[in-house]
Amino acid sequence: MRLDVNALGTFYRMAREGAGLAAGRLTQMTDVETQVGVTKLNFMRGTEIRHDFEDGSEKVGIRVELSGGIDGHSIVVFDRDSARTVLNALLPDQTTDEFDELSRSAATEVGQIMNNGFIDGWADVLETVIDVSTPEFIEGESADPFFGDLETAPDADDLALVFQSHIEAVGTETGFRHYLFPEHDSMATLLERLRTSEGIEYDKLEGFDRMAEQGAQEVARTATTLTGIETTVEIRRLNFVSLEAIPEEVANDRLVGVAFEFDGMPSGYLLFLFDETSATEIIDAMVPMDTGTSEPGEFDEMGRSAIKELGNIMASGFLDGWANVLDTTIDHSTPEFVHDIGAAAVDPVIIHLGEQQDYAFVFDTKVVADGREFDCEVYAIPDEDDLERALNALDVDKIDETPTTAEFGELEGT
Template sequence: MKLDVNALGTFYRMAREGAGLAAGRLTHMTDVETRVGVTKLNFMRGHELRHDFEDAGEKVGVRVELSGAIDGYSVIVFDRANALRIVETLVEKSDAEEFDEMNRSAVTEVGQIMNNGFIDGWADVLETVIDVSTPEFIKGDSAEPFLGDIETASGDELALLFQSQIEAVGTEVGFSHYLFPTRDSMADLLEQLRASNGIEYDKLDGFDRMAERGAEEIAKTATTLTGIETSVDIRRLNFVSLEAIPQQVPNEKLVGVAFEFEGTPSGFLLFLFDEESADEIIDAMVPSGTASGDDDTDGYDQMGRSAITELGNIMASGFLDGWANVLDTTIDHSTPEFIHDIGAAAVDPVVIRLGENQEFAFVFDTVITADGREFDCEVYAIPDESDLERALNDLDVERIEETPTTADFQQVNNT
């Protein structure tokens, strides 16, 4: 199976079209204004997907099976509280505390209309017909009831799935949508839509495994340099529109380091921390360092900036050296640029630069956390799409397990 940017771009537009139709139908049913949030094409493994379901209490969903132009499953997922809020708008005299038969019916009806909105959008873009089964109401506090019998969601092979979010303006109501196409169905569509030689899917799978190891090494490096025990909490490979990247970044003041890297591939690498995490890092690396409440113009003195940029520089070197080792190429990166800004503003320069030559991007998105201490680090690796395609076409997949994915690090003397 091969994929290329043209085919994935069509899939992305298909997902956006479906999300727009679904949002409009939710507005019509509930008289609540809605908006489409982030739409992504996710390349994820089963254990990464299950993380989404096991992190926020009980969920409620409506699932349908698809056949025709797309075989697979379409699933609408609400947090329990959001599903009950929808019930309150649709069912008179409902206490909306439990999912009795009437409330289940209301949620199922909404879920079916939402699923049909997405599916009609895909069918419009593909100019084809997609058949839909009878909807199934599901609830649970883990991924098993929702995904347990879906082959593409349960294994640890890299699966392509579609994820969209819709939010009700001015309320807490929102939900996520997942499309799980079968591998054969996806291969047929990719073959129809592909406009270039494309990338072998197995090579993208291999590169993702390499990036997974690189993310784990970043966490180990952070632990070595700061003394704070860290681990990889979330890691995804997304295919998104460039304009959607700022929407993924937390809407708060962030501290970080940005790099441009050149070689095969070229692109950008960002490490972003919330202010509390940055302060914790500075305290760990420079005991006399200055946290964000001091008198410097942006809240960080020279020693604080140096600690953050030093950590970012060493993590970037190890991460990119790992890519270069496996790809058997050379990747150089720029000097670190210190960032202290609102989330979207931190990534806008990257989006503008990449937008000169491309509309979409593969984004390696990683969140590193620490138990019991403030250390939230979001890592965004965004390669140039044409460089990435060349690098993957030349990739020897067998090298991935045989080649070290990081450089050796020396302990930093925290004095």
């Protein structure tokens, strides 16, 4: 199975169109004003998908099976409180929180209308007909009730292309997630029809995902070594998104970070972003003296140097692993300190990339510490043309045999 940016771009437009129709139909049915949040094509392993579900909250969902233009399963999932909010608009006299026959029927109808909105949007973009089965009501706290029995759902270590859209009710915390699990052969047929270039073998992309995983582990190891704060990788995934959607993913808080441009095969951008509390914690761990960071949001030269040095060494470990496996050289720029609010922290990168491309593969990672304030968001955004050339030259068998390397120097000024 081969894929290219044109095919994935079509899938992305398909997902956005479907989400828009689903949101509009939900508003018409319930008078609850909605808006489409982030839409992504995720290349996710089964363990990562289950991580999304297993947050301890009760969920309900409506699942349908698809055939015709695309085969697979479409699932609308919402947490129990969000479902009750919507059902209260339909059944104002319903007083119980339990899902009795009436509320299950109403929830199924809402989920079916939303599923049909997604599916009609996909059919419009693909110019085809997609048949839909009778909807199935599901509830539970883990992933198993929702897709544990589906052949189209990936096993723990399998990399699958999963469509995700998030719809939010305006002015409330009510939100809905949507998942499409396409059947492999059906997806391969669609990719072949939509592809306009030689593209990338799917197993090469899976191999590059393993490289990103190694890079993420190297980032965590480096952070632990330099700060003494035990860190691990909590979330790591490969997304295909519109460039304009990347800032929507960034928390709307004041962020501290380091940005790099890297050059070679591939080229692109690498960002490490921390919230201000995490940045202060890192500085205190690396430079155990008064650095002038006692005032919230203030970072003196020593503190900025510590953050830049940490980012510099993490970047080397991340990119050196790629270069070793690809048997190439990847150089990165000197670190640029970033301190801004939310999307403004990533806007310069998006503007630069937007001059050449509309979409991007984004490797995003969250590094966290156990019991300490240390959250680090890592974004690696390669140039799409370079990435295609690099992946086509990739020897997948070398990935697990080639070590990542990082050199730990003494922090300047300590």
